[in-house]
Amino acid sequence: MSDVNHDKIEQAVYSILEAVGEDPDRDGLRDTPKRVARMYEEVFQGLSQDPSEHLHTVFGEEHEELVLVRDIPFYSMCEHHLVPFYGKAHVGYIPKEGQVTGLSKLARTVETVAKRPQLQERITSTVADSILQTLTPHGVIVVVEAEHMCMTMRGIQKPGTETVTSAVRGSFEQDEASRAEVLTLINRS
């Protein structure tokens, strides 16, 4: 259930259009406040979800070695400028005691966390910590690569720059070899 208040968004968008010198009542803009309200409900739907809720599906499979889902595409909204940033997340973990979750659940966790006003660093650490707390694996590693529209279409205007963030938990923190293995697998084209 979403807590997004459509009326408030519509009023705010109407005011913004007025404030930039547009006529919010002209034909092309008349429905824009409603459209933006629907869009915000969609792109911020993660605010009403718990990222860990997806991870309770476990299979009891005794696999205590690496599971890596790489190249999970995501779209998020920069909390500073409310413009998109987007890219790929790579999620790896080493399950413990049969706590193996569904592969799609890792992508769902990324989706829930991304669909909020966000910082790339917080997406990365929230996904890692949700997996750590829910599945209590030996280790978790999350790498996120993204392009930020606030750095391309405005401001410093540097299209093509890519920001890479990582969060490393548990055994990956000490075990350099397994960390290197995951990074090699992530970068393999």
Ligand SMILES: Nc1nc2c(ncn2[C@@H]2O[C@H](COP(=O)(O)OP(=O)(O)OP(=O)(O)O)[C@@H](O)[C@H]2O)c(=O)[nH]1
């Ligand atoms: N660390 C981090 N910074 C981000 C992220 N998204 C946007 N930013 C940065 O947030 C900063 C906000 O800086 P401010 O000086 O408050 O705002 P601004 O004047 O619009 O900044 P400029 O983008 O440099 O024009 C900028 O440096 C952005 O590049 C993110 O996910 N992580």
Ligand SMILES: [Zn+2]
């Ligand atoms: Zn920004």
